[in-house]
Amino acid sequence: MKKITIFAILFISITFSSQGQDVGKWRAGSPFKLTGGVYTLTCFVSRPDEEWAYDAKIKKLNVLKENQEWIKTQALKYGFSVDFSESGHLGLKEDIKLPSIESGTGSGKEPVNLVSQVLYKAGYKSTLDLFDWVKHHTKAENLQVIIFAKGQGRGYSMASSSAMNKEKYFVEGTVLYETSTSGKESSTSAIAHEILHLYGAWDLYKTFCQTAENEKKARELFPNSVMLKVSNNLNSLEVDKVTAWRIEWNNEPEEWYESFRGDCRQ
Numbered sequence: 001m002k003k004i005t006i007f008a009i010l011f012i013s014i015t016f017s018s019q020g021q022d023v024g025k026w027r028a029g030s031p032f033k034l035t036g037g038v039y040t041l042t043c044f045v046s047r048p049d050e051e052w053a054y055d056a057k058i059k060k061l062n063v064l065k066e067n068q069e070w071i072k073t074q075a076l077k078y079g080f081s082v083d084f085s086e087s088g089h090l091g092l093k094e095d096i097k098l099p100s101i102e103s104g105t106g107s108g109k110e111p112v113n114l115v116s117q118v119l120y121k122a123g124y125k126s127t128l129d130l131f132d133w134v135k136h137h138t139k140a141e142n143l144q145v146i147i148f149a150k151g152q153g154r155g156y157s158m159a160s161s162s163a164m165n166k167e168k169y170f171v172e173g174t175v176l177y178e179t180s181t182s183g184k185e186s187s188t189s190a191i192a193h194e195i196l197h198l199y200g201a202w203d204l205y206k207t208f209c210q211t212a213e214n215e216k217k218a219r220e221l222f223p224n225s226v227m228l229k230v231s232n233n234l235n236s237l238e239v240d241k242v243t244a245w246r247i248e249w250n251n252e253p254e255e256w257y258e259s260f261r262g263d264c265r266q
């Protein structure tokens with residue numbers, strides 16, 4: 001459930017001898033702001049030797065709906081309204097097949113090009129065709145792609161910056177696995193957690209880009225934050241005020257909010 005950014009990849013593949021490496025401006029993709037209409041494209045993907053059970057897909061769609069309802073309720077608390085009523089599916093009847101799917105481990109090195117890979121497999125010539133379609137055929141201002149991958153893994157989000165290839169990365173999405181890395185049912189709140197990442201939320205627990213110190217601080221200040229912990233009971237969680245600021249629901253930030261950035265670049 002870590003925020004995977006292309007920067008993480010760049011970080012290991014280049015040295016910092018080239019100072020001032022331009023990583024561009026983040027929050028440059030298809031989910032602009034978590035208010036108003038959000039079009040959700042859900043995709044079910046699997047490897048050649050496996051197949052999603054139809055019932056398992058329906059179950060995931062129901063959990064997604066539950067998470068979106070929860071986000072709507074949280075938004076209202078901050079005075080914003082979000083509409084998730086427009087959506088589409090790919091791979092609902094028959095899985096979209098990928099030659100391989102990496103199991104997310106939270107390393108920060110997971111592939112971040114899955115959205116374009118899946119859309120090409122589904123027949124799109126260009127990922128931007130999907131964005132244009134949403135713009136012209138729906139009322140939604142935002143487009144988010146939710147990829148449900150068969151198998152075990154830790155979910156992650158794929159954010160894009162203005163320095164990244166638009167065709168490959170502009171349409172943003174998140175990968176969620178059928179089960180957790182231990183093979184157990186994934187936590188309900190993992191979906192909301194990953195969706196919020198797409199709109200700029202930071203992890204508030206220790207990750208490859210978040211410090212243990214900040215996790216400790218978050219435990220004291222926002223023990224029930226959806227960016228800090230997972231739960232199967234969404235009603236026990238909240239969008240804390242730092243996260244609300246990150247996703248533009250809180251326009252009155254305090255200076256110390258910035259300290260939660262940790263080493264996260266976005």
Ligand SMILES: [Zn+2]
Binds near residue numbers: 002003193197202
């Ligand atoms: Zn996360």
